[in-house]
Amino acid sequence: MTRAIMLRRLLATLVTTLVLTPPGVIAEADSGPGPIAAPRPENRSAARDTWTGTWEGAPSGTAPALPGASIRNVVHTSVGGRAARVRLSNRLGTAPLQLGSVTLALQLPGVPSGPGAVPGSVRTVTFGGARSLTLPAGRDVVSDPVALTVPADADLLVSVHTPADSGPATFHRSALQANFVAPGGDRTADESGAAYTRTIGNWYYVTGVDVLRRSPAGSVVALGDSITDGTGSSFSANHRWPDRLADRLRALPADRRPGVLNAGISGNRVLREGRGPSALTRLDTDVLSRAGVRTVIVLEGINDIKGSPEVTDPLDLENAYRLLVRRAHARGLRVIGATITPYGGHSAYTPAREAVRLAVNDAIRTRRIFDAVADFDATVRDPGRPNRILPAYDPGDHLHFNDTGMRALADTIDLTALVPTGAALRP
Structure with a gap:
């Protein structure tokens, strides 16, 4: 083996070692221009790749x-x-x-x-x-x-x-x-x-996949459970509500359009390990360490309420949300909280659990936990039976959403909360 080949292999091994991460933390490749995940606000307006x-x-x-x-x-x-x-x-x-x-x-x-x-x-x-x-x-x-x-x-x-x-x-x-x-x-x-x-x-x-682009818009991460993961929507159609949100954002000029990342996991919980690590556990790896994150949308909690063991004190979820927000704010991110959607008619529904859901939603709306609120519950509930999803949005399990319901969720998001100042929608 020639000395030149040995040197190339040594350098490749060294650089590969640098991009490998310690357990539970995602590393950003140090090759290529531009900042990496969650740059500080003062660096976000620069017109560079x-x-x-x-x-x-x-x-x-x-x-x-x-x-x-x-x-x-x-x-x-x-x-x-x-x-x-x-x-x-x-x-x-x-x-x-x-x-x-x-x-x-x-x-x-x-x-x-x-x-x-x-x-x-x-x-x-x-x-x-x-x-x-x-x-x-x-x-x-x-x-x-x-x-x-x-x-x-x-x-x-x-x-x-x-x-x-x-x-x-x-x-x-x-x-x-x-x-x-x-x-x-x-x-x-x-x-x-x-x-x-x-x-x-x-x-x-x-x-994940990242792209190199000249835009200060960054990305939005949807942190959630099976509703965010897309359960109930059409297969191979990209009709999850974060996909529908990305569709809406295409009305913006390309340089003002944020990426949309789906960090939904079916069965996920805020407080306990369920299907996948809890939201509190995976916040760093699935949200904070992603490239260019500006805003987080949190829709989690129904599995904590209806799961086993179940959350019976709404304050437990409120405190967990506040911890998520503090950790995101420490990285300069904005956090939007979504109210928990109805599930009346589902096999896990009970009046006691419904009381917890309503109390958690009241806290999300009124107690200034988040920087902004997306009132998914108000959008999708049946006015005649507010503990249930509107039939037009229900795929049949009374918990998740069909394609029409996914679009309704995405339409609830205020786009002005997701884009940098001055990024106006086209007519």
């Missing part, structure tokens, strides 16, 4: 590994940029994760869309210059910048090859999106989707 989150899938648990397979994750962008970087996770794994290769591409449009890539769009994703990576258990990583122009409102393919059984795979359980698996061999560089013969409804390993 910055990294902004365009998509997120928060880790919610683990699934059996797929050794030898290639997994093609389909993710939907909210804003575009002139380059991208990919976030991968072994946060919930128990053994080092071997990543043989990772690629990023534009998905070939179709009805329905499949695993094929737009010709010429497949890009190799590297980590400190290396194409492969071993990611320790409990760690996340951010890739090097990828030279790919990423459109807004587009579908990307993040393909990951795992050559060996690395133990439980960190994944997002309820993707509500068709993703694809090629059972044998490294097919990450394939433009054709022919090798991807299996369809799954989960996102494996990928937890």
Whole structure:
């Protein structure tokens, strides 16, 4: 081995080590221009290229590994940029994760869309210059910048090859999106989707995509449970309420449009570990450490109220919300609190739990917990039976929302609370 090759490998190893994170904390790649997650307010107005989150899938648990397979994750962008970087996770794994290769591409449009890539769009994703990576258990990583122009409102393919059984795979359980698996061999560089013969409804390993753009608008993170995760909305349609919010924000000029990140996890709670780490536990990794965050929208609490053990004192949730807000304010972020939506008719409904929900909502509206309030409850409740969702919004389980209901939630958000001063909506 020549001295030059040895030096290149040593440098690649060193840079990869720098972008690996301590347990539970996401590192930002130190290559490429611009500030990283949650810059201080005084730095936010500069007209320069910055990294902004365009998509997120928060880790919610683990699934059996797929050794030898290639997994093609389909993710939907909210804003575009002139380059991208990919976030991968072994946060919930128990053994080092071997990543043989990772690629990023534009998905070939179709009805329905499949695993094929737009010709010429497949890009190799590297980590400190290396194409492969071993990611320790409990760690996340951010890739090097990828030279790919990423459109807004587009579908990307993040393909990951795992050559060996690395133990439980960190994944997002309820993707509500068709993703694809090629059972044998490294097919990450394939433009054709022919090798991807299996369809799954989960996102494996990928937890975010950032784009490089010239905009001070940053990003908005929706922190929530199954309602934010999209349960009840159409499969592979991007009709979750954060997606619908991103649709509304496209009325803004591109340089004033924030990215929208969905940190919803089905079954999630504010106070206790449920499906995925609690909101208090995962605030740093799923919200505060994301690129360019300006605003957080919090819609959580129903699983604390109806779960087991259940919250019986509304003050417990109020205090937890205040802690979330203090931690976000310490990073210069704005926090919008959403009222908890009705669930009368659901099997977990009881009058005692309903009294807690109403008391929590009263606190959200009147006790100045948050910087602003999105009154989801008032938007979606049935005026004749206010403990229930309007039938037009109910997919049938009396808890979640269909596509029409998801749009109604998104329409409740005051856009002026999400964008920098002077970013007026077009007529």
